[in-house]
Structures are given as structure tokens and as C-alpha cells.
Amino acid sequence: MTPAARLQAVIDLLTEIDETPRPADAVMSAYFRNRRYIGSKDRTAVAQTAYAILRRHARLGWWIERGGYERPTPRARVLAFLLLEERRNAGVVLEMFSGGKFAPARLTDGELELVQALESHTLDHPEMPETVRVECPDWAERPMRASLGDRFAVEMEKLLEAAPLDLRINPLKANRQSAIKALSKAQIFAEETQWSPLGLRVKGRPPLGGVDAFKDGLVEIQDEGSQLVALAVAPKPGQQVVDFCAGAGGKTLAVAALMKNKGRVVACDVLAGRLKRAAERFRRAGLHNIEPHPLTSERDPWVKRHKRKFDRVLVDAPCSGTGTWRRNPDARWRQLGPGLEQLLPLQANILDSAARLVKPGGRLVYATCSMLHDENEAQVEAFLQTHTDFIVKPVADVWAEEEAGAPPAEGPYLRLTPARHDTDGFFAAVLERRAEESLSEAGVEQDEVDPVELGKAIDA
Numbered sequence: 263m264t265p266a267a268r269l270q271a272v273i274d275l276l277t278e279i280d281e282t283p284r285p286a287d288a289v290m291s292a293y294f295r296n297r298r299y300i301g302s303k304d305r306t307a308v309a310q311t312a313y314a315i316l317r318r319h320a321r322l323g324w325w326i327e328r329g330g331y332e333r334p335t336p337r338a339r340v341l342a343f344l345l346l347e348e349r350r351n352a353g354v355v356l357e358m359f360s361g362g363k364f365a366p367a368r369l370t371d372g373e374l375e376l377v378q379a380l381e382s383h384t385l386d387h388p389e390m391p392e393t394v395r396v397e398c399p400d401w402a403e404r405p406m407r408a409s410l411g412d413r414f415a416v417e418m419e420k421l422l423e424a425a426p427l428d429l430r431i432n433p434l435k436a437n438r439q440s441a442i443k444a445l446s447k448a449q450i451f452a453e454e455t456q457w458s459p460l461g462l463r464v465k466g467r468p469p470l471g472g473v474d475a476f477k478d479g480l481v482e483i484q485d486e487g488s489q490l491v492a493l494a495v496a497p498k499p500g501q502q503v504v505d506f507c508a509g510a511g512g513k514t515l516a517v518a519a520l521m522k523n524k525g526r527v528v529a530c531d532v533l534a535g536r537l538k539r540a541a542e543r544f545r546r547a548g549l550h551n552i553e554p555h556p557l558t559s560e561r562d563p564w565v566k567r568h569k570r571k572f573d574r575v576l577v578d579a580p581c582s583g584t585g586t587w588r589r590n591p592d593a594r595w596r597q598l599g600p601g602l603e604q605l606l607p608l609q610a611n612i613l614d615s616a617a618r619l620v621k622p623g624g625r626l627v628y629a630t631c632s633m634l635h636d637e638n639e640a641q642v643e644a645f646l647q648t649h650t651d652f653i654v655k656p657v658a659d660v661w662a663e664e665e666a667g668a669p670p671a672e673g674p675y676l677r678l679t680p681a682r683h684d685t686d687g688f689f690a691a692v693l694e695r696r697a698e699e700s701l702s703e704a705g706v707e708q709d710e711v712d713p714v715e716l717g718k719a720i721d722a
């Protein structure tokens with residue numbers, strides 16, 4: 263592809279992303295799948311430019327508006343990117359927008375004016391508001407500031423970077439050193455992660471699909487933060503575990519592997535299709551102790567039938583995903599899932615229902631990939647108010663029991679942030695159900711107090 267043809271592909275791709283209510287990475291995969299004639303070098307170049315533009319969405323939009331252009335169309339964003347970020351001069355830009363075969367159409371009068379207005383500027387500008395500079399959408403500013411305090415700018419800046427590529431070794435098939443060796447045979451170089459004892463951080467972003475260590479299930483792609491959430495579950499071989507919001511099974515895999523294939527992990531989710539896809543990953547990893555179980559909702563009758571049956575219940579709740587913005591730069595601008603007003607009650611309902619599955623002495627682990635207090639600490643505090651038979655088990659205690667070294671904990675919770683831990687933003691709280699006999703432990707749950715059962719409980 264010529265440089266101009268690559269630019270046209272970027273414009274087409276950005277247009278599809280704007281018009282398709284699906285995450286940008288899914289749109290990109292489909293775009294390239296439907297255009298197999300685009301070679302791998304061109305594909306990488308086009309995807310990189312498109313991602314670079316998505317990461318600069320607010321700043322490019324601010325300049326486009328300042329340049330007097332009507333709206334931030336894909337073409338206007340590409341023009342602004344070439345001028346402000348790549349520092350191309352107007353002559354080069356005009357040459358690329360030649361209208362020739364495969365090249366972008368010639369510039370309109372309005373676009374020409376925009377080029378003149380933006381030429382010789384850089385992306386940063388002293389008059390640019392902070393929220394634009396750090397790419398914070400309006401809806402997230404208040405909760406992000408409230409949650410991050412004086413770390414707002416530094417965390418938001420870190421969220422603008424591309425995430426590193428992390429792998430989790432499958433302890434059934436490899437240890438970190440043997441996995442590093444296997445990967446290096448495919449010219450993939452990795453080193454041990456700082457916090458997760460199962461993690462490797464890869465140098466660069468090499469494609470892994472064809473690599474034996476990956477195909478043979480020695481390693482799985484998983485952010486170090488996500489690995490730490492699985493470690494916070496601290497499951498033991500032989501235990502009964504539920505992953506209540508298992509989704510594509512990332513944490514289920516880690517939990518099941520920690521159990522050395524012994525015991526049982528029930529992988530639940532309301533999206534049966536996701537669980538089906540996850541089953542393929544479970545097979546590749548050689549894990550036989552996972553049982554997918556689709557739910558109709560968090561109140562599925564299965565929950566009641568299995569109350570107090572499980573040693574560990576992980577709730578990796580649906581959330582704003584603010585901790586994963588490095589990975590999904592478009593997510594902050596495109597509300598593709600439910601908003602906070604729907605997520606907050608849903609998280610509380612899921613937590614409340616999943617808690618019923620936990621046996622006395624067992625643990626409920628509530629986790630999100632959010633950095634917002636309302637979705638994290640506030641949910642846990644509200645839960646503890648109404649579930650007095652649960653207490654917080656400090657993450658430092660869990661790490662000490664697991665001999666996992668120093669935990670990246672702050673207070674009793676796991677609170678990971680990109681700037682401090684170089685992981686995605688994650689939160690996890692470990693809540694233990696009291697083991698001692700009391701009224702509520704004797705078979706009566708707070709949400710279903712029945713006078714007959716209550717009598718039996720008192721007798722018992």
C-alpha cells in the first residue's frame with residue numbers, strides 16, 4: 263500500500279468505528295478479516311494510526327473546533343493528526359489527499375482552511391482545558407476526580423498510553439522460566455512481572471496466535487491486574503468455586519489453574535455465548551474442573567438451590583471499565599454498555615445474590631476493572647451494612663497466607679492503578695462469611711426470613 267492508500271484505509275476504518283455500535287477492536291478485526299488482501303505490515307500500520315487517533319480523540323476534536331471546522335469527521339481527525347502529531351507540512355498533506363487511485367479524495371475548501379489553521383501547531387496548547395488534555399469525558403470527570411483526588415492528572419495521563427502485553431503462565435504446564443525459554447524460541451522476549459507470581463511482560467506487541475507456547479496452553483494473555491484479582495480469590499485444590507460473572511473466562515482460567523485442576527469451578531454468566539467461547543479456552547489450557555453454567559439473571563433459581571455451597575465466589579462485576587481505558591481508547595467516548603445509573607444497582611444486586619452461594623467461612627471476592635469509588639468501596643460498604651455476617655479480609659492477610667510476597671494493597675483492598683502499578687485499574691475486596699454459628703448462619707438469610715425457618719434456626 264502507498265502511504266496515501268494507508269491513510270484512506272484509516273479514514274474508512276474510523277468511519278466504520280463511528281458508525282458501528284461495537285468496540286473499536288472488534289470493528290478493526292472485522293475490517294481486516296473482510297480485507298485479507300491487506301498485508302500484515304500495512305495492517306499493523308493502519309491499525310496503529312487508527313489507534314493513535316482514537317487515543318487523541320478529545321485533543322484533535324478541540325483543535326478541529328478551534329480551526330473553525332464544522333465537525334470532527336474521520337477525514338478532519340486524520341488531517342489534524344498528520345499536522346499536529348506527525349508534524350507534516352501542508353504541502354505533504356495536500357499531496358497525500360490527491361484524489362488519485364486508492365488515495366483520499368482532494369481536500370474541500372473547509373478542509374483546506376483547517377489545514378492552514380493547524381499547520382505549524384503541536385497537539386498541546388496552553389489554553390487546552392485539563393479534561394481535554396487528559397481525554398476525560400464529561401460524565402467521568404466528577405467521579406474520577408472524587409476517586410483519584412490529587413492523582414487525577416497523573417493517572418489520566420497514564421491511561422493515555424498503550425497497555426503492555428502481559429501473559430499468565432499456566433502452572434499446570436509451565437513455570438515462568440520454562441515459559442520464557444519456550445517464547446524466546448519464537449523470538450518473543452518476556453520478563454517476570456513485578457506483582458503477579460504467574461505473570462510475564464512481553465517486550466513489544468508481537469502477534470502470539472501462531473506461537474507454540476500459546477497454542478499449547480503454556481501461557482494465556484492476561485493483564486497483570488487481572489491475574490492479581492484471581493490471586494485474591496486464593497482458591498485451594500479441591501474447593502468448590504463460582505465465578506459468577508465469568509464472561510470470556512479470563513479469571514476462571516486463572517482460578518482453575520491455581521486449583522491444579524482439582525475441585526470444581528462453576529463459570530456463570532448471563533451471556534451464554536461468551537461462556538461457550540470460554541469453553542474453548544478452558545480446553546486449550548487442559549483444565550477439566552470448569553463447568554459453564556448460563557444464568558437467566560443474577561436471581562436465577564440455580565443460586566437459591568446452591569446457597570451456602572461454595573468456598574469461594576468471585577464477582578467480577580460488569581462496570582464502567584474506566585481501569586481499561588489504555589486498552590480500549592474508544593470506550594471513554596462511546597457509551598456502548600449501560601451507564602453508571604444502571605451499573606450501580608446491577609452491581610449491588612449481583613453482589614447480594616452471589617453472596618448467598620458462600621458457605622460459612624467461605625469468601626466472596628468483589629472485583630471490578632473500574633477506578634471509581636462508587637463502583638468499588640461504596641458498593642462494598644453498602645453490602646456490609648446489610649450483610650452483617652460478612653467481614654472484610656484484608657488483602658495483605660490473603661497475600662501472607664498465600665506467601666505471595668508484598669501485596670499491591672492500599673488499606674484492606676486491592677486497588678491497582680496504571681500510574682502506580684503499571685497494570686490496568688482494578689479493585690478487589692475479599693469478604694469472608696463468618697464461620698461461627700449465629701442466627702443468620704443457621705440457614706436463614708437476611709433476604710428471606712421466614713417465621714418457620716426462624717423457629718428452626720433458634721432451636722438449632
Ligand SMILES: C[S@@+](CC[C@H](N)C(=O)[O-])C[C@H]1O[C@@H](n2cnc3c(N)ncnc32)[C@H](O)[C@@H]1O
Binds near residue numbers: 532533536560
Ligand atoms: C467484567 S466482565 C467479566 C470478565 C471476566 N470475568 C474475565 O475475566 O474475562 C462482567 C461480566 O458480567 C456479566 N454480567 C452482566 N450482568 C450479569 C448478571 N446479572 N449476572 C451475572 N453476570 C452478569 C457480563 O455478561 C460480563 O461477561
